[in-house]
Amino acid sequence: MPYELYYWAGIQGRGEFVRLALEEAGAEYVDVARRSGGESAMARLLGNTVEHPPFAPPFLKSGDLVIGQAANILLYLGAHHGLAPPDEEGRLWAHQLQLTIADFVDEIHDTHHPIASSLYYEDQREEAKVRAGDFVKARMPKYLGYFERVLEKTGSGHLVGSGLTYPDLSLFQIVAGLRYAFPSAMARLERQHPRVVALHDSVAARPRIAAYLASKRRIPFNQNGIFRHYPELDARA
Amino acid sequence: MPYELYYWAGIQGRGEFVRLALEEAGAEYVDVARRSGGESAMARLLGNTVEHPPFAPPFLKSGDLVIGQAANILLYLGAHHGLAPPDEEGRLWAHQLQLTIADFVDEIHDTHHPIASSLYYEDQREEAKVRAGDFVKARMPKYLGYFERVLEKTGSGHLVGSGLTYPDLSLFQIVAGLRYAFPSAMARLERQHPRVVALHDSVAARPRIAAYLASKRRIPFNQNGIFRHYPELDARA
Numbered sequence: 454m455p456y457e458l459y460y461w462a463g464i465q466g467r468g469e470f471v472r473l474a475l476e477e478a479g480a481e482y483v484d485v486a487r488r489s490g491g492e493s494a495m496a497r498l499l500g501n502t503v504e505h506p507p508f509a510p511p512f513l514k515s516g517d518l519v520i521g522q523a524a525n526i527l528l529y530l531g532a533h534h535g536l537a538p539p540d541e542e543g544r545l546w547a548h549q550l551q552l553t554i555a556d557f558v559d560e561i562h563d564t565h566h567p568i569a570s571s572l573y574y575e576d577q578r579e580e581a582k583v584r585a586g587d588f589v590k591a592r593m594p595k596y597l598g599y600f601e602r603v604l605e606k607t608g609s610g611h612l613v614g615s616g617l618t619y620p621d622l623s624l625f626q627i628v629a630g631l632r633y634a635f636p637s638a639m640a641r642l643e644r645q646h647p648r649v650v651a652l653h654d655s656v657a658a659r660p661r662i663a664a665y666l667a668s669k670r671r672i673p674f675n676q677n678g679i680f681r682h683y684p685e686l687d688a689r690a
Numbered sequence: 691m692p693y694e695l696y697y698w699a700g701i702q703g704r705g706e707f708v709r710l711a712l713e714e715a716g717a718e719y720v721d722v723a724r725r726s727g728g729e730s731a732m733a734r735l736l737g738n739t740v741e742h743p744p745f746a747p748p749f750l751k752s753g754d755l756v757i758g759q760a761a762n763i764l765l766y767l768g769a770h771h772g773l774a775p776p777d778e779e780g781r782l783w784a785h786q787l788q789l790t791i792a793d794f795v796d797e798i799h800d801t802h803h804p805i806a807s808s809l810y811y812e813d814q815r816e817e818a819k820v821r822a823g824d825f826v827k828a829r830m831p832k833y834l835g836y837f838e839r840v841l842e843k844t845g846s847g848h849l850v851g852s853g854l855t856y857p858d859l860s861l862f863q864i865v866a867g868l869r870y871a872f873p874s875a876m877a878r879l880e881r882q883h884p885r886v887v888a889l890h891d892s893v894a895a896r897p898r899i900a901a902y903l904a905s906k907r908r909i910p911f912n913q914n915g916i917f918r919h920y921p922e923l924d925a926r927a
Contacts, residue, residue, distance in 0.1 A: 501839060504843070506840070508790045508833075518782075520782055520786065521786045522786045522790065525786045525789055528782070528785065529778075529782055541766075545757055545765070545766055546742045548762050548765070549744070549759045552761060553758075556745075563800070567800075567821070568817060568820050569821060569824035572824075580817050583805050584804070587806035587808060587809075591806075591808060596745075599743075599745050602738060602743065603743070606743075
Protein backbone atom coordinates (compact mmCIF):
# COMPACT_ATOMS: atom_id res chain seq x y z
CA MET A 454 0.00 0.00 0.00
CA PRO A 455 1.51 3.34 -0.99
CA TYR A 456 2.11 6.04 1.57
CA GLU A 457 -0.31 8.94 1.52
CA LEU A 458 1.29 12.35 1.93
CA TYR A 459 -0.99 15.20 2.96
CA TYR A 460 0.21 18.70 2.31
CA TRP A 461 -1.00 21.89 0.61
CA ALA A 462 -1.16 21.31 -3.12
CA GLY A 463 0.36 24.55 -4.36
CA ILE A 464 3.59 24.88 -2.43
CA GLN A 465 6.74 22.99 -1.53
CA GLY A 466 6.60 24.23 2.06
CA ARG A 467 7.36 21.87 4.93
CA GLY A 468 5.95 19.01 2.89
CA GLU A 469 8.95 19.17 0.59
CA PHE A 470 11.30 17.80 3.24
CA VAL A 471 9.08 14.70 3.33
CA ARG A 472 8.72 14.50 -0.46
CA LEU A 473 12.49 14.49 -0.89
CA ALA A 474 12.86 11.56 1.51
CA LEU A 475 10.07 9.61 -0.19
CA GLU A 476 11.62 10.24 -3.59
CA GLU A 477 15.14 9.30 -2.52
CA ALA A 478 13.79 6.14 -0.90
CA GLY A 479 11.98 5.23 -4.12
CA ALA A 480 8.88 4.81 -1.97
CA GLU A 481 5.46 4.62 -3.55
CA TYR A 482 3.33 7.51 -2.37
CA VAL A 483 0.28 9.50 -3.29
CA ASP A 484 0.43 13.28 -2.87
CA VAL A 485 -3.19 13.32 -1.77
CA ALA A 486 -4.01 17.03 -1.75
CA ARG A 487 -2.88 17.40 -5.36
CA ARG A 488 -5.61 15.01 -6.48
CA SER A 489 -9.20 16.02 -7.06
CA GLY A 490 -10.96 16.38 -3.70
CA GLY A 491 -7.65 15.91 -1.93
CA GLU A 492 -7.73 19.05 0.19
CA SER A 493 -11.11 18.02 1.60
CA ALA A 494 -9.68 14.62 2.49
CA MET A 495 -6.82 16.43 4.22
CA ALA A 496 -9.23 18.60 6.18
CA ARG A 497 -11.09 15.52 7.42
CA LEU A 498 -7.93 13.97 8.80
CA LEU A 499 -7.08 17.23 10.55
CA GLY A 500 -10.35 16.93 12.40
CA ASN A 501 -11.29 14.38 14.95
CA THR A 502 -11.74 11.42 12.63
CA VAL A 503 -8.38 9.86 13.46
CA GLU A 504 -6.99 8.61 16.73
CA HIS A 505 -3.92 10.84 16.53
CA PRO A 506 -5.02 14.04 14.80
CA PRO A 507 -2.19 16.19 13.44
CA PHE A 508 -2.08 19.87 14.36
CA ALA A 509 -1.25 20.88 10.78
CA PRO A 510 0.05 19.50 7.48
CA PRO A 511 2.27 17.85 6.48
CA PHE A 512 1.29 14.45 7.71
CA LEU A 513 1.87 10.99 6.34
CA LYS A 514 -0.45 8.02 6.36
CA SER A 515 1.30 4.68 6.46
CA GLY A 516 -1.38 2.02 6.64
CA ASP A 517 -3.41 2.95 9.71
CA LEU A 518 -0.65 5.10 11.15
CA VAL A 519 -1.02 8.89 10.79
CA ILE A 520 2.22 10.74 11.54
CA GLY A 521 2.48 14.52 11.78
CA GLN A 522 5.30 17.06 12.06
CA ALA A 523 7.83 16.98 9.21
CA ALA A 524 10.79 16.07 11.43
CA ASN A 525 8.80 13.27 13.05
CA ILE A 526 7.80 11.89 9.65
CA LEU A 527 11.47 11.90 8.68
CA LEU A 528 12.34 10.09 11.92
CA TYR A 529 9.93 7.38 10.80
CA LEU A 530 10.98 7.27 7.14
CA GLY A 531 14.66 7.40 8.09
CA ALA A 532 14.29 4.25 10.17
CA HIS A 533 12.25 2.36 7.58
CA HIS A 534 14.17 3.28 4.43
CA GLY A 535 17.80 3.35 5.48
CA LEU A 536 17.91 7.14 5.51
CA ALA A 537 19.22 7.31 9.10
CA PRO A 538 21.83 5.38 11.07
CA PRO A 539 20.44 2.26 12.74
CA ASP A 540 22.15 2.90 16.09
CA GLU A 541 20.67 5.15 18.77
CA GLU A 542 23.52 7.66 18.80
CA GLY A 543 23.43 8.17 15.04
CA ARG A 544 19.66 8.27 14.97
CA LEU A 545 19.55 10.99 17.62
CA TRP A 546 22.28 12.99 15.91
CA ALA A 547 20.47 12.90 12.56
CA HIS A 548 17.28 14.00 14.26
CA GLN A 549 19.04 16.78 16.14
CA LEU A 550 20.34 18.16 12.86
CA GLN A 551 16.85 17.91 11.37
CA LEU A 552 15.35 19.85 14.29
CA THR A 553 17.98 22.53 13.81
CA ILE A 554 17.03 22.68 10.13
CA ALA A 555 13.38 23.00 11.24
CA ASP A 556 14.33 26.00 13.39
CA PHE A 557 16.13 27.51 10.40
CA VAL A 558 13.00 26.97 8.28
CA ASP A 559 10.85 28.72 10.89
CA GLU A 560 13.17 31.72 10.83
CA ILE A 561 13.16 31.78 7.02
CA HIS A 562 9.35 31.81 7.06
CA ASP A 563 9.22 34.61 9.57
CA THR A 564 11.39 36.91 7.44
CA HIS A 565 8.30 37.61 5.32
CA HIS A 566 5.75 37.05 8.09
CA PRO A 567 7.21 38.53 11.28
CA ILE A 568 3.88 39.71 12.66
CA ALA A 569 1.24 37.13 11.77
CA SER A 570 0.83 34.26 9.32
CA SER A 571 -2.78 35.33 8.94
CA LEU A 572 -1.85 38.73 7.50
CA TYR A 573 -0.65 39.45 3.98
CA TYR A 574 3.01 40.15 3.41
CA GLU A 575 2.11 43.63 2.22
CA ASP A 576 0.64 44.36 5.65
CA GLN A 577 3.91 43.59 7.42
CA ARG A 578 6.43 44.62 4.79
CA GLU A 579 8.21 47.23 6.91
CA GLU A 580 8.62 44.82 9.82
CA ALA A 581 9.71 42.13 7.37
CA LYS A 582 12.49 44.38 6.10
CA VAL A 583 13.93 44.73 9.58
CA ARG A 584 13.56 41.06 10.43
CA ALA A 585 15.03 39.97 7.10
CA GLY A 586 17.93 42.36 7.60
CA ASP A 587 18.80 40.67 10.87
CA PHE A 588 18.24 37.25 9.32
CA VAL A 589 20.61 37.88 6.42
CA LYS A 590 23.24 39.55 8.57
CA ALA A 591 23.20 37.30 11.62
CA ARG A 592 21.04 34.22 11.45
CA MET A 593 21.70 32.93 7.95
CA PRO A 594 25.50 32.94 8.42
CA LYS A 595 25.10 31.38 11.86
CA TYR A 596 23.07 28.43 10.59
CA LEU A 597 25.07 27.96 7.39
CA GLY A 598 28.31 28.20 9.37
CA TYR A 599 27.08 25.54 11.75
CA PHE A 600 26.30 23.06 8.99
CA GLU A 601 29.59 23.89 7.27
CA ARG A 602 31.43 22.96 10.48
CA VAL A 603 29.47 19.73 10.83
CA LEU A 604 30.42 18.82 7.25
CA GLU A 605 34.03 19.74 7.92
CA LYS A 606 34.04 17.34 10.86
CA THR A 607 32.71 14.35 8.94
CA GLY A 608 34.81 15.12 5.86
CA SER A 609 32.52 12.75 3.99
CA GLY A 610 30.38 15.24 2.14
CA HIS A 611 27.49 14.11 4.37
CA LEU A 612 26.20 15.54 7.64
CA VAL A 613 26.02 12.20 9.45
CA GLY A 614 28.76 9.61 9.11
CA SER A 615 29.83 8.58 5.65
CA GLY A 616 26.52 8.09 3.85
CA LEU A 617 23.35 9.88 2.91
CA THR A 618 20.79 10.55 5.64
CA TYR A 619 17.59 12.55 5.63
CA PRO A 620 19.13 15.79 6.99
CA ASP A 621 21.33 15.87 3.87
CA LEU A 622 18.18 15.98 1.74
CA SER A 623 16.75 18.76 3.89
CA LEU A 624 19.93 20.83 3.74
CA PHE A 625 19.80 20.52 -0.05
CA GLN A 626 16.33 22.02 0.10
CA ILE A 627 17.50 24.86 2.35
CA VAL A 628 20.20 25.83 -0.14
CA ALA A 629 17.81 25.60 -3.10
CA GLY A 630 15.24 27.69 -1.24
CA LEU A 631 17.69 30.34 -0.05
CA ARG A 632 18.98 30.72 -3.61
CA TYR A 633 15.41 31.46 -4.68
CA ALA A 634 14.52 33.74 -1.78
CA PHE A 635 17.78 35.56 -1.11
CA PRO A 636 19.86 35.28 -4.31
CA SER A 637 22.08 38.23 -3.50
CA ALA A 638 22.82 37.24 0.09
CA MET A 639 23.23 33.62 -0.88
CA ALA A 640 25.69 34.33 -3.71
CA ARG A 641 27.93 36.03 -1.19
CA LEU A 642 27.49 33.43 1.55
CA GLU A 643 28.02 30.43 -0.70
CA ARG A 644 31.66 31.35 -1.13
CA GLN A 645 32.17 30.95 2.61
CA HIS A 646 30.29 27.65 2.82
CA PRO A 647 31.72 25.44 0.09
CA ARG A 648 30.84 22.16 1.82
CA VAL A 649 27.21 23.13 2.19
CA VAL A 650 27.09 24.00 -1.51
CA ALA A 651 28.86 20.75 -2.46
CA LEU A 652 26.30 18.78 -0.44
CA HIS A 653 23.50 20.58 -2.30
CA ASP A 654 25.10 19.68 -5.62
CA SER A 655 25.68 16.04 -4.73
CA VAL A 656 22.08 15.59 -3.55
CA ALA A 657 20.76 17.28 -6.69
CA ALA A 658 22.79 14.83 -8.79
CA ARG A 659 21.47 11.67 -7.14
CA PRO A 660 19.51 9.81 -9.80
CA ARG A 661 16.18 9.67 -7.99
CA ILE A 662 16.40 13.27 -6.79
CA ALA A 663 17.48 14.51 -10.23
CA ALA A 664 14.52 12.69 -11.79
CA TYR A 665 12.19 14.16 -9.17
CA LEU A 666 13.47 17.71 -9.65
CA ALA A 667 12.92 17.41 -13.39
CA SER A 668 9.38 16.06 -12.94
CA LYS A 669 6.06 17.79 -12.49
CA ARG A 670 5.95 16.37 -8.98
CA ARG A 671 8.40 19.10 -7.97
CA ILE A 672 6.30 22.22 -7.49
CA PRO A 673 8.31 25.32 -8.53
CA PHE A 674 9.25 27.76 -5.78
CA ASN A 675 6.61 30.47 -5.62
CA GLN A 676 5.41 33.40 -3.55
CA ASN A 677 3.08 31.34 -1.36
CA GLY A 678 5.64 29.02 0.17
CA ILE A 679 8.21 29.33 2.93
CA PHE A 680 10.91 30.53 0.57
CA ARG A 681 9.69 33.74 -1.11
CA HIS A 682 11.63 36.18 -3.18
CA TYR A 683 11.00 39.78 -2.24
CA PRO A 684 13.92 41.84 -3.57
CA GLU A 685 13.52 44.36 -0.75
CA LEU A 686 14.22 41.62 1.82
CA ASP A 687 17.35 40.49 0.02
CA ALA A 688 18.64 44.03 -0.43
CA ARG A 689 20.42 44.37 2.89
CA ALA A 690 22.86 41.59 2.11
CA MET B 691 27.37 8.85 36.33
CA PRO B 692 24.83 11.69 36.56
CA TYR B 693 23.53 13.38 33.45
CA GLU B 694 24.93 16.82 32.72
CA LEU B 695 22.36 19.38 31.59
CA TYR B 696 23.68 22.48 29.83
CA TYR B 697 21.42 25.48 29.70
CA TRP B 698 21.52 29.18 30.54
CA ALA B 699 21.70 29.57 34.30
CA GLY B 700 19.22 32.38 34.82
CA ILE B 701 16.12 31.22 32.97
CA GLN B 702 13.75 28.29 32.67
CA GLY B 703 13.64 28.62 28.89
CA ARG B 704 13.75 25.56 26.69
CA GLY B 705 15.91 23.83 29.27
CA GLU B 706 12.92 23.59 31.59
CA PHE B 707 11.22 20.97 29.43
CA VAL B 708 14.27 18.79 29.97
CA ARG B 709 14.55 19.59 33.68
CA LEU B 710 10.95 18.52 34.26
CA ALA B 711 11.60 15.14 32.63
CA LEU B 712 14.80 14.61 34.61
CA GLU B 713 13.00 15.52 37.84
CA GLU B 714 9.99 13.30 37.16
CA ALA B 715 12.32 10.43 36.27
CA GLY B 716 14.20 10.92 39.53
CA ALA B 717 17.35 10.97 37.44
CA GLU B 718 20.60 12.24 38.89
CA TYR B 719 21.77 15.29 36.98
CA VAL B 720 24.01 18.28 37.28
CA ASP B 721 22.72 21.62 36.01
CA VAL B 722 26.18 22.52 34.79
CA ALA B 723 25.81 26.19 33.87
CA ARG B 724 24.49 27.04 37.32
CA ARG B 725 27.78 25.94 38.87
CA SER B 726 30.83 28.14 39.05
CA GLY B 727 32.52 28.22 35.64
CA GLY B 728 29.62 26.34 34.16
CA GLU B 729 28.78 28.75 31.36
CA SER B 730 32.37 28.53 30.12
CA ALA B 731 32.10 24.75 30.11
CA MET B 732 28.89 25.12 28.11
CA ALA B 733 30.59 27.41 25.60
CA ARG B 734 33.36 24.86 25.07
CA LEU B 735 30.89 22.12 24.20
CA LEU B 736 29.14 24.46 21.76
CA GLY B 737 32.42 24.77 19.92
CA ASN B 738 34.19 22.11 17.97
CA THR B 739 35.43 20.06 20.90
CA VAL B 740 32.75 17.40 20.61
CA GLU B 741 31.96 15.03 17.78
CA HIS B 742 28.33 16.18 17.57
CA PRO B 743 28.31 19.89 18.45
CA PRO B 744 24.90 21.30 19.39
CA PHE B 745 23.70 24.43 17.63
CA ALA B 746 22.46 25.95 20.90
CA PRO B 747 21.53 25.05 24.49
CA PRO B 748 19.89 23.07 25.93
CA PHE B 749 21.94 19.95 25.49
CA LEU B 750 22.41 16.91 27.65
CA LYS B 751 25.53 14.89 28.25
CA SER B 752 24.90 11.23 28.99
CA GLY B 753 28.29 9.57 29.33
CA ASP B 754 30.04 10.35 26.06
CA LEU B 755 26.82 11.14 24.26
CA VAL B 756 25.97 14.83 23.71
CA ILE B 757 22.34 15.35 22.68
CA GLY B 758 20.93 18.71 21.58
CA GLN B 759 17.46 20.10 20.80
CA ALA B 760 14.99 19.88 23.70
CA ALA B 761 12.54 17.62 21.86
CA ASN B 762 15.36 15.28 20.86
CA ILE B 763 16.61 15.11 24.46
CA LEU B 764 13.08 14.21 25.53
CA LEU B 765 12.95 11.52 22.85
CA TYR B 766 16.04 10.04 24.47
CA LEU B 767 14.93 10.46 28.10
CA GLY B 768 11.44 9.21 27.28
CA ALA B 769 12.83 5.94 25.98
CA HIS B 770 15.26 5.44 28.87
CA HIS B 771 13.03 6.44 31.78
CA GLY B 772 9.61 5.11 30.87
CA LEU B 773 8.32 8.56 29.95
CA ALA B 774 7.16 7.47 26.49
CA PRO B 775 5.36 4.43 25.12
CA PRO B 776 7.71 1.59 24.18
CA ASP B 777 6.03 0.87 20.83
CA GLU B 778 6.81 2.76 17.64
CA GLU B 779 3.34 4.21 17.14
CA GLY B 780 3.13 5.58 20.67
CA ARG B 781 6.67 6.84 20.58
CA LEU B 782 6.04 8.77 17.36
CA TRP B 783 2.77 10.17 18.65
CA ALA B 784 4.36 11.43 21.87
CA HIS B 785 7.13 13.03 19.84
CA GLN B 786 4.66 14.60 17.42
CA LEU B 787 2.88 16.25 20.35
CA GLN B 788 6.21 17.46 21.72
CA LEU B 789 7.15 19.01 18.37
CA THR B 790 3.80 20.79 18.31
CA ILE B 791 4.52 22.08 21.82
CA ALA B 792 7.92 23.26 20.52
CA ASP B 793 6.17 25.21 17.76
CA PHE B 794 3.89 26.75 20.38
CA VAL B 795 6.94 27.72 22.45
CA ASP B 796 8.54 29.38 19.42
CA GLU B 797 5.41 31.45 18.87
CA ILE B 798 5.25 32.40 22.54
CA HIS B 799 8.84 33.59 22.35
CA ASP B 800 8.20 35.63 19.25
CA THR B 801 5.35 37.57 20.86
CA HIS B 802 7.98 39.66 22.64
CA HIS B 803 10.68 39.30 19.99
CA PRO B 804 8.96 39.46 16.60
CA ILE B 805 11.80 41.26 14.85
CA ALA B 806 15.08 39.92 16.22
CA SER B 807 16.27 37.98 19.25
CA SER B 808 19.35 40.16 19.22
CA LEU B 809 17.36 43.35 19.87
CA TYR B 810 15.84 44.47 23.16
CA TYR B 811 12.13 44.10 23.70
CA GLU B 812 11.86 47.86 24.00
CA ASP B 813 13.15 48.20 20.44
CA GLN B 814 10.36 46.05 19.03
CA ARG B 815 7.55 46.83 21.45
CA GLU B 816 5.13 48.18 18.85
CA GLU B 817 5.60 45.16 16.59
CA ALA B 818 5.31 42.92 19.65
CA LYS B 819 1.93 44.42 20.47
CA VAL B 820 0.58 43.48 17.04
CA ARG B 821 2.11 40.03 17.07
CA ALA B 822 0.92 39.33 20.61
CA GLY B 823 -2.55 40.53 19.67
CA ASP B 824 -2.73 37.92 16.93
CA PHE B 825 -1.21 35.31 19.22
CA VAL B 826 -3.76 35.83 21.98
CA LYS B 827 -6.67 36.05 19.60
CA ALA B 828 -5.86 33.27 17.15
CA ARG B 829 -2.83 31.15 17.95
CA MET B 830 -3.19 30.58 21.70
CA PRO B 831 -6.80 29.29 21.37
CA LYS B 832 -5.79 27.18 18.38
CA TYR B 833 -3.00 25.41 20.23
CA LEU B 834 -4.87 25.08 23.53
CA GLY B 835 -7.94 23.85 21.67
CA TYR B 836 -5.85 21.21 19.93
CA PHE B 837 -4.46 19.83 23.17
CA GLU B 838 -7.91 19.97 24.77
CA ARG B 839 -9.25 17.79 21.93
CA VAL B 840 -6.37 15.33 22.29
CA LEU B 841 -7.13 15.05 26.02
CA GLU B 842 -10.81 14.60 25.27
CA LYS B 843 -9.95 11.71 22.97
CA THR B 844 -7.84 9.81 25.51
CA GLY B 845 -10.19 10.60 28.37
CA SER B 846 -7.36 9.56 30.67
CA GLY B 847 -6.17 12.95 31.81
CA HIS B 848 -2.99 12.28 29.80
CA LEU B 849 -2.07 13.22 26.25
CA VAL B 850 -0.80 9.79 25.26
CA GLY B 851 -2.62 6.63 26.29
CA SER B 852 -3.43 6.17 29.94
CA GLY B 853 -0.21 7.16 31.68
CA LEU B 854 2.21 10.03 32.05
CA THR B 855 4.54 10.78 29.14
CA TYR B 856 6.96 13.63 28.56
CA PRO B 857 4.53 15.81 26.55
CA ASP B 858 2.31 15.94 29.65
CA LEU B 859 5.19 17.51 31.58
CA SER B 860 5.76 20.01 28.77
CA LEU B 861 2.10 20.97 28.55
CA PHE B 862 2.15 21.61 32.30
CA GLN B 863 5.00 24.03 31.66
CA ILE B 864 3.10 25.75 28.86
CA VAL B 865 0.13 26.40 31.17
CA ALA B 866 2.35 27.62 33.99
CA GLY B 867 4.21 29.91 31.62
CA LEU B 868 1.13 31.32 29.92
CA ARG B 869 -0.34 32.10 33.35
CA TYR B 870 2.76 34.14 34.07
CA ALA B 871 3.00 35.84 30.69
CA PHE B 872 -0.64 36.35 29.73
CA PRO B 873 -2.64 36.20 32.98
CA SER B 874 -5.63 38.03 31.59
CA ALA B 875 -5.91 36.04 28.35
CA MET B 876 -5.20 32.81 30.15
CA ALA B 877 -7.87 33.36 32.83
CA ARG B 878 -10.42 33.63 30.07
CA LEU B 879 -9.10 30.73 27.99
CA GLU B 880 -8.76 28.33 30.91
CA ARG B 881 -12.53 28.14 31.24
CA GLN B 882 -12.73 26.74 27.71
CA HIS B 883 -9.92 24.25 28.22
CA PRO B 884 -10.67 22.41 31.44
CA ARG B 885 -8.77 19.25 30.50
CA VAL B 886 -5.60 21.18 29.79
CA VAL B 887 -5.91 22.89 33.17
CA ALA B 888 -6.61 19.58 34.92
CA LEU B 889 -3.49 18.09 33.33
CA HIS B 890 -1.47 21.04 34.60
CA ASP B 891 -2.82 20.49 38.10
CA SER B 892 -2.21 16.75 38.13
CA VAL B 893 1.38 17.18 36.94
CA ALA B 894 2.02 19.88 39.55
CA ALA B 895 0.77 17.48 42.24
CA ARG B 896 3.07 14.61 41.30
CA PRO B 897 5.40 14.13 44.27
CA ARG B 898 8.68 14.60 42.42
CA ILE B 899 7.38 17.57 40.41
CA ALA B 900 5.85 19.17 43.52
CA ALA B 901 9.17 18.78 45.34
CA TYR B 902 11.02 20.25 42.37
CA LEU B 903 8.69 23.23 42.05
CA ALA B 904 9.17 24.00 45.74
CA SER B 905 12.95 23.76 45.48
CA LYS B 906 15.60 26.28 44.50
CA ARG B 907 16.28 24.19 41.43
CA ARG B 908 13.14 25.71 39.89
CA ILE B 909 14.18 29.13 38.63
CA PRO B 910 11.28 31.59 38.97
CA PHE B 911 9.72 32.91 35.77
CA ASN B 912 11.39 36.18 34.87
CA GLN B 913 11.71 38.77 32.12
CA ASN B 914 14.64 37.08 30.40
CA GLY B 915 12.98 33.80 29.56
CA ILE B 916 10.57 32.63 26.91
CA PHE B 917 7.53 33.47 29.02
CA ARG B 918 7.62 37.18 29.85
CA HIS B 919 4.94 39.30 31.36
CA TYR B 920 4.46 42.61 29.60
CA PRO B 921 0.99 43.91 30.49
CA GLU B 922 0.69 45.68 27.14
CA LEU B 923 0.99 42.34 25.32
CA ASP B 924 -1.71 40.74 27.45
CA ALA B 925 -4.06 43.71 27.07
CA ARG B 926 -5.74 42.66 23.84
CA ALA B 927 -7.19 39.52 25.34
